[in-house]
Amino acid sequence: MARVELKQEDRIILALDFLELKEAMDWVRRLNGRISTFKVGPILFLGCGVDGIKGITDTGKKVFLDLKFHDIPSTVKKASIQVVRCGVSMFTVHALGGLEMMREAVIGAMVESERLNVIRPKVIAVTVLTSHNKESLEQIGFGGGSSLDVVLRLAELADKAGVDGLVTSGEEVGVLRREFGDRFILITPGIRVGTLQEDQKRTATPREAFSRGADYIVIGRDITGSKDPEAVLDEILLSLS
Numbered sequence: 001m002a003r004v005e006l007k008q009e010d011r012i013i014l015a016l017d018f019l020e021l022k023e024a025m026d027w028v029r030r031l032n033g034r035i036s037t038f039k040v041g042p043i044l045f046l047g048c049g050v051d052g053i054k055g056i057t058d059t060g061k062k063v064f065l066d067l068k069f070h071d072i073p074s075t076v077k078k079a080s081i082q083v084v085r086c087g088v089s090m091f092t093v094h095a096l097g098g099l100e101m102m103r104e105a106v107i108g109a110m111v112e113s114e115r116l117n118v119i120r121p122k123v124i125a126v127t128v129l130t131s132h133n134k135e136s137l138e139q140i141g142f143g144g145g146s147s148l149d150v151v152l153r154l155a156e157l158a159d160k161a162g163v164d165g166l167v168t169s170g171e172e173v174g175v176l177r178r179e180f181g182d183r184f185i186l187i188t189p190g191i192r193v194g195t196l197q198e199d200q201k202r203t204a205t206p207r208e209a210f211s212r213g214a215d216y217i218v219i220g221r222d223i224t225g226s227k228d229p230e231a232v233l234d235e236i237l238l239s240l241s
């Protein structure tokens with residue numbers, strides 16, 4: 001079983017999509033006690049690299065490294081080895097990279113974790129980006145089916161590959177929980193608490209995502225762009241109780 005028992009405050013992951021490490025670290029410190037896992041994606045990683053990750057983990061917080069690997073299997077395997085050396089808790093690959101690529105990510109992470117005698121970071125496969133809708137999926141060759149069809153097919157591959165979890169929108173998370181039970185850790189981005197939509201298309205509220213079966217939600221701009229981020233977070237935590 002891949003799922004773990006989580007404390008409520010551990011179920012909200014903040015996306016640190018900032019150009020400067022200082023800004024990211026200000027948020028890590030500011031939300032101490034409210035957020036325990038921070039997502040580092042390409043924006044922050046390209047600016048501060050492994051030092052940035054270490055800056056966060058040194059404060060006792062966890063890092064979800066969201067670089068969404070999508071490359072040939074051997075490259076992704078070696079990249080996954082490097083991820084283990086960074087000391088993160090979870091990291092992403094694109095399920096669209098295919099069965100073999102996802103399998104190599106798991107193997108790379110496993111072999112290096114065993115070698116270093118550290119806890120293996122969870123391998124999380126991104127199914128379909130929450131910024132996609134039916135029209136944009138058609139543009140990239142997924143015409144005919146719904147996003148749910150594509151997500152289900154990719155989830156089956158991820159299952160075979162042995163990945164630990166999936167990133168999936170609030171629209172599909174319920175079906176995945178029903179179809180796969182506790183097989184996967186389910187992480188839902190595209191979370192909206194207000195009217196802000198930006199580039200996200202398949203959105204959900206925190207309550208919707210959690211009630212449908214998400215283990216974690218990923219939220220960025222609705223917190224970091226808010227006038228009262230602590231109040232928004234407290235409201236989300238209330239929706240969990």
Ligand code: C5P
Nearest residue numbers: 015128129130167189190218219220221
């Ligand atoms: O600011 P916002 O809440 O939209 O941020 C969502 C975060 O989750 C971004 O960092 C984005 O890269 C990430 N993400 C996503 N959809 C996915 C996978 C990751 O929005 N399918």
